[in-house]
Amino acid sequence: MPHSTYFNFNRSSDRPVFAIIGGGIAGSVQAIHLAEKYPWIDIHVFDKNKEILSGTSTMNPGRPTFGFHYRHLKTATFCQDNTVKFTKFLDRIGCPNIFAQAPQGGIYVLMKDAAQILGDSVRPVFSPDEIEPIFEQIKDHAIKKYSNDNDFKKHFGPPDQLCRRLQEDEYIKFLTPELLDRVGSCYETAEKTFDTVGICSFLRGYIKKVKNIIIHTEANVTNLEQIPQSKSVNYRITWDDRRSSNSRFMVSQFLTLACWERVGFFRKQLGKPEYQPTYNRLKMLAILEIEVAPDRLDTIRPIFVASGPFSMISPQKCIKKPDGRIICRCACTLAVRTNVMNVPDDRLLPADYNDMLEGKISPEEKMEMATPILEGARQFFACLSSAKLVDVRFGTVRVPFGGGNKVDLHDPASEHHSRDYPGCDHLGEGLFVNEAMKMIYSVYNAEMVAGWAGYMLD
Template identity: 75%
Template sequence: MRYSRFAGPNEASDSPVFAIIGGGIAGSVQAIHLAEKYPWINIHIFEKNKEILSGTSSMNPGRPTFGFHYRHLETATFCQDNTVKFTKFLDSIGCPNIFAKAPQRGIYVLMKDAAQVLDSSVKPVFRPDEIEPIFEKIRDHAIENYSFDEDFKKHFGPADQICRRLEKDEYKHFITPELFEGVGSCYETAEKTFDTAGVCLFLRNYIKRVKNITISTESNVTRVVRIQQPNGSSYQINWTDGTKDCVETAKFLTLACWERVGQFRKQLGKAEHQPTYNRLKMLAIVEMDIPASRLDTIRPIFVASGPFSMISPQKCIEKPNGRIVCRCACTLAVRTNVMTAPDDRPLPAQYDKILQGRISAEAKRKMAMPILEGARQFFACLSDAKLVDVRFGTVRVPFGGGNAVDLHDPASEHHSRDYPGCSNLGEGLFVNEAMKMIYSVYNAEMMVDWLRAELNGNRVLEAKETEKVVQNVYYNRKYVHATE
């Protein structure tokens, strides 16, 4: 299906085309930013699914981070700043439901001893005394940068209260007796769970109303080719809608299609020395039917540095009898990570089959039940939980080193990330993978900056920008109200 106010493929248009392959959170947020800054450019999103923001983006458990996941301070504070940036962006464009209507304020359980995970004993990767000093510095960063930020306070509370160390009697009701003995310390944080489904729905409707964004869904891009022209490079995009083959030429191109970034880079002669990896992840969705008195046992909880299991409350529904049905997303690292594949080759058949949902409900349940069984060993609230849904999506394993990607390896790239997933490959070609949902705004801002540099180097496009800026002033002023 096509949503557009601009000329279609192969139709005449005096506006340069900026193509974005991939309509997930990264591609969609980038398109919104580009459209606001450059309303005279025709932005075209190619999305292989029936709707944008309906693939991996919609399956995100919504767990944000102020950096408490990480051992390295630079990684932690980058996450904190981007959680704030992403939240402010959603607020600025009028997203009504940013956070889930469920218990909030995160709980971080730091292990000092090994934990039993299904049939294995998993040792901590880092000791609590290695992590706790970072927690204090994360709080210092918030105090320094957000103490007088009213938006921060509105969403997360006072900056000096983003984390506090709990006493044993404060956290024992969150976790099972079996886990309790191995806990070194436990922190409460100001983190919340995003309402991922609500955010995706809002952005999906918002972007369709933006004047200069074209969206082609069920459009499977098969090949991209760089074309050298007198005024610089352009890109030929070959795609099919299932009934016919189509071609479009774009002056600028962003690869925002996780599973195929490596393949397209190779087609364009921009292959990396070592490919980034796609990791197929499984998310178990569970429900608890509990009395209201037990609601305080449910929080976004993360057992850190070893077991790597978490629950992220998605929503709570109060029933007429006073009981509450709470839905949570649940992960368990030793079972959540299904398989990993390099992204410069077609996905393995089994990977693609699972990702596209072409396995039976019973097969999904069989794969996901160990996640619930393992998490029950940690979280007290899951004792009577039922598995109600299983979701699959791709995450990116950064850098593609191949020998340091294991969460349980202290040297793993997971514990020290400085790559948000965007890069400028030159000649109007960009990559936007948004390694985390919260990085999507940061990446979009980088894309705007890179495009500005491209335009400043092209006098024809620069003249077009000057020519059209006056007629778009009113549109720019009213842009944030595009959905009204």
């Protein structure tokens, strides 16, 4: 059931109010951290959907994120540390299904030559010689930091077994014959795919039980305004209540923009422009089903072809049928078709972007758009020969440094290859941005915002 709690917004109260615009993973995890650390404040979460954690958060494929697909060590270890942090947080609050009930253990394919994708030649951005030394440094980082960490070992195994290079006779079963000659090297890692749907479902129930969190769903925030006070600034939040078709407002002392597509738009309303342009990237995720024999289940793994604009599959769950057949559901991306469009984030979304994001296009049109993803991915992964396209999802990815060619996946200078910005800022006067550029950054960002707010709350 959608959850919404309204009250007399003009009542007097000594309890500080902290508003969070956006009830995805970033906003929800932040709300939980604030509620735990400051039980004497009221936290209001606003979400335009019928349920929190039902937008872009649910289309995240839960891709392995120990950093092996990055060339820059700082980016890679930041991913590793935040994967561990995110996993420990979920474990601490009792999430029962952190990882997908499907084959695990990441496979990284490092390309040395260009590959043909849907008739086009796509070359690797970095050679295996540039990436492989980073793999050993990633493992060294884990050994130094987590060798005495029992929680790490419980979830991911011994740090000194974080990755190993495979021989061709070990990885040949994962890839198509036409791809093999272009492979430079292949690694197996201890990474696991997160059960994103299960995590969102658990957090949705967990957050509703926290007494000082008030959730407003079907609440389309339309305007944010600063209200100067004698010693501080308050924020007036106006939203359309889609249940009653009424406009409502409230005032808060603290405000976080965790609303992805509208962060730039609201920053502009509040007179807080960014010094560099930021883009919303509409991404498409294909969901595939693969019938697999029990003795071939190990051919389906989280597989990432690197580096640059190639392809990825991420097993979501396996279903055993009464007749013994196994159906594996996988998320799949193909960079040359997955990235649908980029839009500057300081304006309202174009109609075609919004229609895809909100599911207003026909199932037939969605399937037609996503079919090339499966066709292209079949040129990489042996397990997809009989796969069927069963669902298509759209969501937004934030591109924080999207100026000029830095958006281009083929460019070695692209922000895609160096992502240590977590999407978290304090803009002053109790105003924060929490975009969580990756799902795993949500705990890091929540801790940062809670710490910044603490200086003003104490």
